[in-house]
Amino acid sequence: MTVSLRDTRSSELYERALQYLPGGVNSPVRAMKAIGRDPIFIERGEGAELTDVDGNTYIDYVCSWGPLILGHADPEVIAAVTEAAASGTTFGAPTAGEIEIAEEAARRIPGIEMLRMTSSGTEAAMSAIRLARAATGREKLLKFAGAYHGHLDGLLAEAGSGLATNAQPTSPGVPSAATAATVIVPWNDAEALIRATEEHEFAAILAEPYPANMGLVPPTDGFLELLRERATATGALLVFDEVISGFRVAAGGAQELTGVIPDLTVVGKIFGGGLPAAAYGGSRELMEMIAPAGDVYQAGTLSGNPLAVAAGLATMKRLDDAAYLRLQATTEALAGGLREAAKAAEVPVDVVHTTGLCTVFFSEHPVVDYASAQRCDLETHGAWCRALLARGVYPPPSQFETWFPSLAHTSEQVEQTIEIAAAAFAEIA
């Protein structure tokens, strides 16, 4: 049975938005083009639930693309932000909270002794690269196909054909000079990685250790260890972009989970607890190259913003061992249920998950890299997402993203999600 979404108010707002905002949105994926519909305008969120401007409610599996591991409008986070705001929203001078959040991150993340805060993950990744180049005196970067590190010029690039290829800009406006120093290697391809590190002298090998921006494509056994080994052997810095995986797949991110410790780590999303904050960190020796301790320049008007610090700290305080066990159980129930529902409807999918992350690939074959992710049936995925939305489940509106189950999702909500997913699979089968 086809169910359609009531979206009169969203449609009106979209028309208005199109007059003043390119594509009607402030970040492209929100436009929902990839699943063949118009954007849905949100009115409010509470726990795992979203309400749109037409009064539809959804069980939300985007959770602002990761920051909201505690769900929407968490009372403790709201109280912390409100209290901070009452004392002033920004000073452009240091505050005690900045030390506290740096201590907290360093305590959790093995590769971070010291960090510098920024306002976005993009900025943090850009700055980590500057530091890696300064520390090594080299310019080239190794990036994996399908990995996302923000929208900085040098990394808005994908490979041409071939194993390890020089990068081509993926956006107009990115000069070819900006990507000329970037070499793209397929994820999970040991041979291509080894060859690239033999052919080029890299400043940094950059990776999302649990890539989640081509859908979730975990590393194959030994691949992160190989990254570490090749970086060390060739004098490159290993940079883990844990903007999604940090504080999510485990308290200390993928590096805690796997024991592979990078030279530099980029965090964001959960780190800011739903407000704009990110950071890059590493050993004291490397980080003290940053101004004013050293001469690598990097700055920010709102860096270390007291509201964002309060939200990040209030969030991290709740992320203890019990929380991760619960998140793991929630994710496993969700992934297992989605897998069963697809099987019952005879829709071929590959459901991949790790604690706090899950992707339903519309693929008959396992997805191991960006090329195999791109072979998914995007039409059917889009139809399934539209069917979910119409029934009250809000999935990431793209095949190349992951679901973000949170600590706010109850087992009843997960069960309800699986029932809805089954109906949506039946509709598209």
Ligand SMILES: *Cc1c(COP(=O)(O)O)cnc(C)c1O
């Ligand atoms: C979201 C994301 C970024 C960029 O963070 P912004 O805050 O959106 O600039 C960088 N790296 C990864 C892995 C991300 O998921």
